[in-house]
Structure formats: structure tokens, C-alpha cells
Amino acid sequence: MIPGISIYEILTVTSILFFIGLYGFITRKNLISILISIELILNASVINFVVINKYLYPDMLQGVVFSLFIIAVAAAETALAVSIIIGLYRQISSVEVKEIETMKH
């Protein structure tokens, strides 16, 4: 509980963060930038878990544990994404989204 700060303000901040991440996900043209945007989105939702846990059900731990899991999964996802990006870079010497469009064929 942050004294003087209501849950609405925190949720506002996380919503803004979330949509910034979404904006980045749609507009960026580089795989690593997209990865960064995804991290933003994930973090915004993690804060939501934690804050709601704290403000509404302070005697429980579900939100905290879930955010822990999310962080773990995000770490795994990032590691895999980075390895894919590196593998891709070896193949086509580029990590631009337009270059890997050929994968759709």
C-alpha cells in the first residue's frame, strides 16, 4: 500500500505502459525492438497482478507468486527469442522483420 496513492492511479500507469508496449510491438521493424516491446507489455501486467494482490487481498500471495512465474517465463522466452534471433542472423544476416517475411511462404 502506498500511502496517498489509490489503486486507480497505479492501474492508469500500468495501462499506459501496456499500450506503449503495444504501440512498439506494432510499429517497430526490428526483432529485438519487438522483444523489448513485449517485455514492456509483460511488465505492465505483472505490476497489475502485484498491485491488485496488495490492494484488494493483502493477506494472500497469489499475485506475487504469479508475477514470479511470469518473470521466470519471460526470462525463458527471452532466452529462446535471443537464440532464435542469433540463429536467424547467421542464416540471413539480418534481423529486420521485412527480411523474414519469406517465412510465410
Place this chain on the structure above:
Amino acid sequence: MNFSSIILIPLIPLAVFLLLGIFNKKIKPLASGYIGVAGLLVSTLLSINTAYHYFFVYGKSDGVYQTFVEKTVWMNFTDTLAIDMGVQIDPISVMMLIVVSIVSLMVQIYSRGYMKGDDGYTKFFAFLALFSFSMYGLVLATNLFQIYIFWELVGVSSYLLIGYYYTKPSAVSAAKKAFIVTRFADLGFLIGILIMGYYTGTYDFETLNNPEGSAILNWASTSFMGLSVLTWALILIFIGGAGKSAMFPLHIWLPDAMEGPTPVSALIHAATMVVAGIFLVARLFPMFYFVEEGFALNIVAYVGAFSSLFAAIIAITQTDIKRVLAFSTMSQLGYMMLALGVSGYEGHEGLGYMASMFHLFTHAMFKALLFLCAGSVIHAVHSNYLKDMGGLRKYMPITNITFLIAALAIAGVPPFAGFFSKDEILVAAFEHNKLIYFIGIFVAGLTAFYMFRIYFGIFWGKDTKYEQKPHESPLSMTFPLLFLALLSIIGGFIPFSEFVTADKAGFEAHINYPLAAVAVGVGLIGIALAWVFYKKENDLADKMVNFFGPLYQWTYDKFYFDEIYLFITKKILFNRVSAPIAKFDRKYVDGTMVGIGNKTVLASEKIKGMQSGKVQDYAFAFVAGVVIIALVFIYLWTS
């Protein structure tokens, strides 16, 4: 009745067809011939077994042959109207089983020799098996729809076999012609079936044919243009039968069908399939007889008589021996039709019916024999034309003798089979309709004349110089000839009137000696004339040709019927009817569809960019979509 063995009769050829058809390339030709013959042999034995048990053991009760039916409902329309699949055993179906079995078996044996070395040997036997299956199904059918299904199946197998030499354009066009003409006739058949089903509420032969049944008793309840609807239905059904049996004016396909291999002509276009029309009329005979006092039956009689005369006249002038036989077949089919047409129902009155079936039986034997002999001759001299033959009796003794037996049988000379059946027909005609009787007797003379014309032309006459010396055919071909010749000799002594009659109760048939004498006399005159004209080389025939002049030419060109049909179809139907329809179709119907298609393609070209394959674009669409849907549901869908 033991139906499980009867149902095997059609199923075995079906199995053979599937086996040979599926493993077409894998089976050695020799083996496929044996498989075909063996399959049919089993069917034949079963048929004979069925016939024996039916006619002699338990078919009869109180002096009347019973009808045994075993069926399952296949398609239900209303509570009463359903299409069944089943097997019906009664005198004519059993008789047809025998005819189909024996002729098919003989033709298959014969084909093993005749088709030797042909590329499509296995295919040929597969088609023959398919034909046997459909024909068995046709004769065993329990209702109009079932018979229609197999009716079309025999049409298909006939089409396949006529077009067997598919590299020959004439064979292909003959196959098409046969199919289209019979298909056209079958349209009438189908409409007839539907009318019949609509007004009587059943397709079952048993119910329809019951003389005390509602279908026959209530024939007058609905009428259309002065006739009972049932009469119209019967006429339409008869059109179907006329198409299959090559009755005038739907006969034009039969001569062309001779493009098929000769065994096929013997089996399908002489003995079995073409009698399907006769069989159909016989199947519905009580209806034909009772509805509207036999109005439809009179049509049958006159069409039969006219076809018979018409075909016999054309047969005189043809030079292709297979075509002579084809027209002869048509003439004899007309004979059977007219016999049905003049028949009564009960007891001795039903002589025509019995005579028709009898003639069907004997004709199947000797006409198949004639065709097989012709095939043997063609096999030897490699030509269909009379001018390439002559003096063959020295080279082909067996064919000569068997052909002579068959020719005597068809000419109605005692004691061969044709004499008895023809005599019964003429007696029946004499008792009912004198005009038809005279046509019949005249046709009998013509038949004897043209048959011996080709007989003398082939086996006697001038000794044509052959490039290769003709030789007698192998045993596989001569055995069926001998067997069928035997049947042609003894077939007439079967007391047919005991077994196959309109009311299914046997009666005693006696030879009417004065009438028989007239018929035999006319036949002998025909033979004698042929002897004078064609036995030795002379110019009498040419003189006659000159004497008749244009008449001869007309006849030779089959009275220009093909040309008339061509004129009607090409000039009138195609130009006046089909062309505008086609134009309308192309311009408006197709145009609309093509337009829609083009517009769709154009639209897809336009929106193709949206489907970019970029995940981000999709993500954008997803987000925008979610937002829009959420807005809609939260603010617009508040109720």
C-alpha cells in the same frame, strides 16, 4: 425358395467385374479369360438349378406358378411408396436367367478365342461381366425403379462395349449414338415410372400386376387428354422399352452398334439386352392388357409389326453381314412385340404372350449363333462385307453347318426352334388381328430370303480369291457354335406353354397345321428365291436392283432415317433451339457467373495487400478489432 443362392447369380459377375476392373493390368490375359468364364459358369449352374427347382419342384401351387419375392426397403418416400431392392422369381425372370446365362457363357467362351491377342482383353472380360451383372439385376428386379437402375446399367455396359475399339472414330460415334438414343427413350421410361408411382402409389410389379389390385381396377379414375393417365404412363414406359429394343423409330442405333466386337453384338445386341424392352412389356403385361382395354397394348402391336416389316425390307439390301443380322434382330424383336400386342390374358387367350417369350428364348439361341458364326467368318476373312466372301463352305465346315442350322431356325423351317415359336406367334396374330397376321407372314418370307441371301453369299457363290487361305476357327470358338446349334435344334421342343404364360397357369399349345403350313411355305419360297438369286453367280440380282431402281437405293440407305434424324437434330434442333439457348447460357447465365468471379478476383487483388504475412499488421488488426468490438459491446449494446 433359396434366395441366398439366387442372389449370388448377379453378384458373382459383379465380383468378377470388380476383380478384373481393379487389377486390370496385373492379371494376365489368359487368367482373366478363365476368371470370366469360371465366374459365369457358376452363375449359369446356379441359374439352371434355380430354374429346375422353380419349374419342377416347388414353383407350382394349384397349377399356377407362384411369384416369390424377397426384398428390403431401400428408400422410403411415403408410407406406401418406397423403392425396394430385391429379387423376384417368376416364370419369365427364371426363363430370362437361363437365356442370359447360357448366351453369356457361350459368348465368353467364344471371346477367349475371338479376342485373343487384343490389347484390352482383360478390360473386355470385365465389361462382359459388368453386363452380365446388370442384365441379371434387370431380370430379377422387383419394382420399376430397380429395373430402371439396371436398365441404365446395361445401357452403360452396352455403351462401353460398342465403343470398345475406342481408337476407331466410327465406334466412338456409334457408342455415343446408342447411348443418346436409348437415353432419350429412357427419359420417357422415367417419366412413365414417375407417373405410375404418383397415380398408383407403388412401384412393385406384384402390386401393379395384380388383376384384382387397385392399380388395374382404378385405371379410369384419372384421365388426361382423353386417355387414362396409366395408359400414358404405359406408353411412356413402352417408349423406353422401344428404345432398348430398337423399335421403329428409335431403331437407328442398333445397326451402328455393330461397330463393337462381334461377340458383344451376339450377346448384347442380339440375344439379351435388346430383349429388355420385350421383357419390360411382358413384366407389366397385366397392366398393358387391362388398363383401358389394352389401348397401350395395341400400340405395342402396331409398332412391333411395323418395325418388323420395316427392318426386314432394309435387311434385304444391306451388304455388311453384321448389319443384315442387326436388321434381322430388329425385325425379330418386332415379331416379339407384335406377339405381345395381340395376346390375351387367360389360358389359351394368352398364346401371344407365351409365343413372344418362346420366341425370345429361341431367338436368343439362334441369333447369338448367327452372330457368332458371322464373327467366325469375319475372323477368317477380315472383312464385314459380303463382296469379300464366297465359297467359304470348303474352308469352314463347322461354321457352315451351324450357320445353316441357325438360318433354317430363323426362317421357320421345322423342326428347328424358330419354327415352333414363330408358328405360335402367327397363330396368335391370326386369331386376333388379320392385318398383323399378314404382315407377320410376309416378314417371315422376307426373313427366309435375306437370311439365305447372306448364307449363300458367304458359303456358296463365286469363289473369292483370298489373300490368306481362310481356316476354321479354334475350338474355343467352334464349341459355342456347336452348343448353340444344338439348342437351336432342340429348343423348339420345350413345352413352353406349360411354363411361361401370362396368367402363370400352363395350357396345352397345339400346332395349328394349316397356318404352320402357310408359314413354312412362305419361308421355303423365300429360301428358294434366295437360291435362285444367289446360289450361283448370276446377274438376276443386279437386274432386280435395276428394276426397283430408286426403291432399292432408298432401302439400301435405310430409308434415309439417319439422315432425317441428322437433319432434325442438326438443322432444326441445334440451329433453332440449341443455339439460342446456348447463346443465352453463355451470355447471361455464364456471363453473370463469370462476372461475379471476375469481380471477386478483382476485389481480392485490391485487398491482397492486407494479407501481408507480417505479424505486426495482424497484431494491429487484432488490437483495432478488439477495441472496436469492446466499444460496440460496452456502449452500443448496453441493453
Place this chain on the structure above:
Amino acid sequence: MERIIFYVLAVIMIVFAIASVTSRKMLRSVIYLLFVLCGIAGIYFLIDYNFLAAIQLTVYAGGIIVLIIFSVLLVHHIEMELEIAKISKQILTSIACLLGLGLFLTTIYSYEFKVVENTLTTTTSDIGAALLSYGAGGFILPFEVISVLLLAAMIGAIIIAKGKKLTDKKDEIV
């Protein structure tokens, strides 16, 4: 005091987040992300989840960011300028995002949260007990699953990144 800190953190997070998704230099964008993550850790501190804040700092700031920086360095020249999307697309996306944001906020503000006033402090041992207990409110099973997932991800990452060489070796054996 806490209010001021929160507002400062919020402003920092939002500004750096925007900078992170619009910067045309790759490395800078990653560093801006680092600031955002640190700000989030600050929020955790503020709401008294010290353990979570520590995790955030170590795993995210220490692990993931370093990983991303490595990949950036491996595949980019530092001075390389990134392409940016078309203006029309940016505007469209912004509109969609703003609309979505408006939707979120109106929804959030129209809902009456039943906030429980409290000053409870969650200790690390509480979290550890919750993770490892198998009674009600225990998370032992997901915990184990996550450990397996991490192992799989590790193996997968190695295989994908080194895939070429492994198959080469295989080919030699064959």
C-alpha cells in the same frame, strides 16, 4: 513523500517507455527499457514487496537486459539507425492504442475496487513457504513445472543457437 516518489517513478517509466519504443538507436532503446524496469522495481519497493523488487532487479535488469544487449551487440553495429514505420501507420496505431487506453481507463475508473486498508509486510519466507507448500494455497506443482520449463528453454536455446554445428557433426558421423 511516497506520493512524490510514485509520481516521479511514474513519469520516469512512461517517458522512458516511450523513448524505448521510439528511439532509432538499438542500444539506447535497450537502456531506456532498463530504466523502465528499474522504475517498476521501485514501485515494488513502494508497495512493500521487497523480495519481488529484488527479483525484478536481478532477473530483469541483471539478466534479461544483459541478454538483449548481448544480442544487440552480436547482430548490430552500435551506430546503426533503425528503420521506422510509415507515418500513416504510426498515426493509425497511436489512434488505436489511445482508443484502447481510453477504454481501459474508463472501465477501470467505473469499477468500484474494494480496497482493504493494510500495512502488512510480506516477508520472503512467506513467499518461499507458499511456493514450496503443497497444501491449500501452495504452489509446488507450478513451481516444479516452471523449473522444467526453464530447463527446456535452456536446452532449446542452446540447440537453436548452435543448431548448425550440431547438425554438421551429425553429418560427419554419417
